[in-house]
Each structure stands twice: as structure tokens, then as C-alpha cells.
Amino acid sequence: MDPLFEFLLRQGDNTLVLGHRISEWCGKAPVLEEDIALANTALDLIGQTQMWLGYAAEVEGAGRTADDLAFLRDAWDFRNLLLLERPNGDFGHTMMRQFLFDAYQIQNLKALEASSDPRIAEIAVKSGKEATYHLDRSRDTVIALGDGTSESNARMQSALDALWPYAGEMFLADEIDQAMAADHIAPLPLEYRAPWEAAVLPALAAAALKVPQDDFAHQGGKTGRRHSEHLGHMLATMQVLQRSYPGATW
Amino acid sequence: MTATAEEWPLWEVFIRGQHGMSHRHVGSLHAADEDAAMNNARDVYTRRGEGVSIWVVESRHITASSPDAKGPMYEPADSKVYRHPTFFDIPDDVGAM
Numbered sequence: 001m002d003p004l005f006e007f008l009l010r011q012g013d014n015t016l017v018l019g020h021r022i023s024e025w026c027g028k029a030p031v032l033e034e035d036i037a038l039a040n041t042a043l044d045l046i047g048q049t050q051m052w053l054g055y056a057a058e059v060e061g062a063g064r065t066a067d068d069l070a071f072l073r074d075a076w077d078f079r080n081l082l083l084l085e086r087p088n089g090d091f092g093h094t095m096m097r098q099f100l101f102d103a104y105q106i107q108n109l110k111a112l113e114a115s116s117d118p119r120i121a122e123i124a125v126k127s128g129k130e131a132t133y134h135l136d137r138s139r140d141t142v143i144a145l146g147d148g149t150s151e152s153n154a155r156m157q158s159a160l161d162a163l164w165p166y167a168g169e170m171f172l173a174d175e176i177d178q179a180m181a182a183d184h185i186a187p188l189p190l191e192y193r194a195p196w197e198a199a200v201l202p203a204l205a206a207a208a209l210k211v212p213q214d215d216f217a218h219q220g221g222k223t224g225r226r227h228s229e230h231l232g233h234m235l236a237t238m239q240v241l242q243r244s245y246p247g248a249t250w
Numbered sequence: 251m252t253a254t255a256e257e258w259p260l261w262e263v264f265i266r267g268q269h270g271m272s273h274r275h276v277g278s279l280h281a282a283d284e285d286a287a288m289n290n291a292r293d294v295y296t297r298r299g300e301g302v303s304i305w306v307v308e309s310r311h312i313t314a315s316s317p318d319a320k321g322p323m324y325e326p327a328d329s330k331v332y333r334h335p336t337f338f339d340i341p342d343d344v345g346a347m
Contacts, residue, residue: 037293
């Protein structure tokens with residue numbers, strides 16, 4: 001397995017899976033303005049996916065395209081973080097997941113802008129502007145809902161409690177990450193932890209939320225070893241058209 | 251934490267399309283505060299690259315003329331054609347006025 005291919009799948013699957021999850025809100029978000037904003041975010045993430053998986057397909061050199069990678073792989077071939085395949089839950093839950101990831105992704109993209117691989121640096125620069133806005137928006141929403149009514153505060157606290165055990169996987173490293181660091185393609189994810197906490201903890205405090213003290217972290221998403229049952233259901237919906245009508249275009 | 255109104259306040263959105271042009275009213279939206287109104291304006295009204303600058307103002311801060319006062323407000327101007335600068339020739343190279 002080419003570590004660069006694997007690394008690119010991780011990047012692309014993160015944006016693909018979160019992008020699809022967010023798109024599930026289209027047409028049924030709590031208010032029209034949030035509905036459009038979530039659809040915009042989903043489209044940003046799917047656009048980033050095309051760049052990541054497009055490059056992954058080139059690196060693989062097996063004649064596959066970004067579409068093939070998105071629509072014709074099974075759950076065990078996906079390399080996204082477990083956090084991102086979690087079901088949406090309520091709107092607050094969705095925005096908490098978004099915030100925890102956005103605060104990580106901004107560090108990730110910032111670091112990749114200095115990648116020794118020019119294609120990766122290029123994609124990171126292009127994605128970075130979108131990610132900056134995503135983070136602004138998700139942070140504002142988390143603070144507004146956390147520091148809102150007693151009901152919105154309780155919902156945000158339960159979202160944080162439920163999602164916190166999925167945050168730790170973002171900072172775990174394996175042999176793929178070691179290989180990327182050795183080639184100066186990407187730093188070890190652990191380097192993102194301190195700046196991530198510096199962004200996340202004050203926002204959670206401003207949102208009047210209590211940070212869980214347990215550091216247990218679910219893992220197995222980015223390595224593909226153990227996805228949750230939710231990913232298979234999501235892919236069934238996402239991939240049904242290409243699976244039923246192979247090669248269909250419009 | 252305080253109790254909040256059921257409906258978010260209404261905001262009017264103004265967008266400047268390109269440098270040198272003025273802001274134009276493009277529509278309205280609901281938002282809890284000015285930061286959220288700005289974000290919502292960006293997401294609702296600039297999706298297709300419509301603007302380089304956004305103004306939002308809460309609708310209640312706009313004082314509007316009354317439709318009933320149409321006669322006294324506007325009709326007196328109708329009979330005063332000499333106020334239009336149409337009696338001057340404008341050189342072509344002046345461009346848009």
C-alpha cells in the first residue's frame with residue numbers, strides 16, 4: 001500500500017463523509033438561513049473531495065477516478081475519522097461535530113500549505129479559505145446555542161459528551177503518518193492538538209459547556225480497521241445510484 | 251442564559267457588486283444578532299459571487315415613507331422637468347453617469 005495514496009484517501013474521505021452528512025440536512029434544517037449555509041458547507045466539502053480523491057486516483061495509477069473512489073468503494077475501504085460518520089442527531093449535535101472537526105481541519109490545512117508535495121500544498125491553500133469560514137460559523141453557532149436557553153445548553157452539552165470520545169482519533173498517528181512526516185509531506189497529527197485545544201476550549205467555555213474529563217478515544221476510522229455501523233448505511237444512500245446504474249451520468 | 255423571543259429579528263441586506271458601485275438592497279433574512287446576520291447574508295446572498303461587500307441592518311432601524319403620502323411626497327417633482335440634467339450634451343468619453 002502506497003502511504004501517499006492512503007494519506008490522500010484520509011483527507012478526501014474526511015471531506016466526503018462530512019460533506020454527505022451535512023447534505024442530509026438539505027431542505028429540513030431548522031430555519032431557511034441555516035439550511036442554505038449547511039448546503040454551502042456541504043458543497044465546499046464535496047468540492048475539496050474532488051481535489052483530494054482526484055489526486056489520490058492519479059497517485060494510485062490504476063485508472064480509477066475520484067468518482068470511482070467515492071461511489072464504488074465499500075465501508076472497509078474508507079479512511080475517514082469516526083467522528084465524521086456519526087449520524088447528524090439534532091441541529092446542535094451537527095454543529096458541535098462540525099466545530100470539533102473545523103478547528104482540527106484548519107490546523108491540518110495550514111500545515112499542509114507547507115507540504116513538500118506541491119499538489120497537496122495547492123489543495124490546502126484552496127480549501128483553507130473555505131475552512132476558515134466554516135470554523136467561524138460553527139464556532140459562533142456552538143457558542144450561541146451553548147450560551148442560549150437552558151434547553152439549547154442541555155442539548156449542546158449532550159452533543160459534546162457524545163462526540164468528545166471521537167475527537168481523540170484526530171491526533172493519533174500510525175505508520176502512514178510517520179511516512180508522511182519523514183517525507184515532509186505532513187506533520188504528525190499530534191502537533192495539531194495544542195492549537196486545536198487553544199481554539200476549542202475557550203469557545204466551549206464561552207458556550208457555558210463542561211469539557212468531559214475522560215480522554216478515551218474511539219479509533220479505527222482513519223485506518224479503516226473498524227468503522228461504525230453508521231458508515232455502511234450512509235454509503236448505501238450515497239452510492240445507490242452508481243451501484244444500481246453503473247456509469248450513469250447526467 | 252435568558253429567555254429569547256420566538257422569532258429572530260428581521261434584517262435587510264445590502265451588497266456591493268464590485269468596486270466603485272454602491273451597495274444595493276438584495277433582500278432580507280432572519281438572524282439572532284448582527285454577526286449571525288452577516289454570516290447568513292454571506293450564505294444566502296453571495297453564493298454565486300455576487301458581492302465584495304455586505305451591509306446588514308435590522309429592519310426596525312429603517313424609517314420608511316408612508317404609501318399614503320405618495321401625492322404630497324412625489325407628485326410635485328413630476329412637473330419640474332428643468333431639474334433633469336437632460337439639456338446638456340455629455341461627451342461620450344465621460345462614460346456612465
